[in-house]
Amino acid sequence: MPLPHFYARPSWRLAGQVIADAFVVAWILLCWAGAGIVTTSIKAIATPSAIAETRLGELKKTLQDSAEKIGEVPLVGDSLSTPLADIGTEVATLQAGAHDQVEAIEQAATTIGWLIFLLPVITVILLWLPWRLRFIRSAQQLAKLNASAESRDLLALRALSTAPLKRLRHISDQPLADWRAGNAEVIDALAELELHRHGMSARRRQTEQDRLDR
CATH class of the missing domain: 1.10.287 (Helix Hairpins)
Incomplete structure (x- = not known):
């Protein structure tokens, strides 16, 4: 916890x-x-x-x-x-x-x-x-929610539902399509946007490739 x-x-x-x-x-x-x-x-x-x-x-x-x-x-x-x-x-x-x-x-x-x-x-x-x-x-x-990839998808979805369109456009021209396509970079950015909205520190989740590179 x-x-x-x-x-x-x-x-x-x-x-x-x-x-x-x-x-x-x-x-x-x-x-x-x-x-x-x-x-x-x-x-x-x-x-x-x-x-x-x-x-x-x-x-x-x-x-x-x-x-x-x-x-x-x-x-x-x-x-x-x-x-x-x-x-x-x-x-x-x-x-x-x-x-x-x-x-x-x-x-x-x-x-x-x-x-x-x-x-x-x-x-x-x-x-x-x-x-x-x-x-x-x-x-x-x-x-x-920020602890796993699946939950970060939910954070990204919440951002798509609540964030102003102008801020979403700064992340991607087609944020909903990118989220549906599983674009990791866009999902992370949307999740961070939702965390920021609630006053939390936004820490990017390490991907499996990041761990393999180390």
């Missing part, structure tokens, strides 16, 4: 393929960078809540430590430490709320970032990939 042909022979078609492939790669990188910027910007909204969470955590620890120390005071320790413990509980609730807010904002930022990256990238790939795969499949099929 012939190897896949990812690009056309040097031509305007090759230039178009290279430009299209480069555009897709650049588009993916641009979308990735844009998504990263948006994600970072949205996460920055959570900074005040993150700072509040840290401060509330410190305050909660201070209140807990103070309540424990006051609780050690004989007789009045329990009654004095209870209000501090209650305040510590309220502070813990506020800290949990700040933590949940930070998590919600970061989750939203991540989701939005992926959407900003994936939607335009998938759209471009859905337009680009089928076009590239069509060329690869077509090139591989033509490479199979």
Whole structure:
């Protein structure tokens, strides 16, 4: 089985393929960078809540430590430490709320970032990939046809059916008659014309006489 042909022979078609492939790669990188910027910007909204969470955590620890120390005071320790413990509980609730807010904002930022990256990238790939795969499949099929004399006859016939008459006249004054007569030179030229039309390198098939001469 012939190897896949990812690009056309040097031509305007090759230039178009290279430009299209480069555009897709650049588009993916641009979308990735844009998504990263948006994600970072949205996460920055959570900074005040993150700072509040840290401060509330410190305050909660201070209140807990103070309540424990006051609780050690004989007789009045329990009654004095209870209000501090209650305040510590309220502070813990506020800290949990700040933590949940930070998590919600970061989750939203991540989701939005992926959407900003994936939607335009998938759209471009859905337009680009089928076009590239069509060329690869077509090139591989033509490479199979180019592998034998019988198949090159079929390539020549395709050229007779699809090529402009002006280009056929450059090959032969009577291309159809020469093809029917089995003119090897005309058949090779027609096959090359069909390969060129599909952007493939045209390589002449070695004849049996060529191999005997070597």
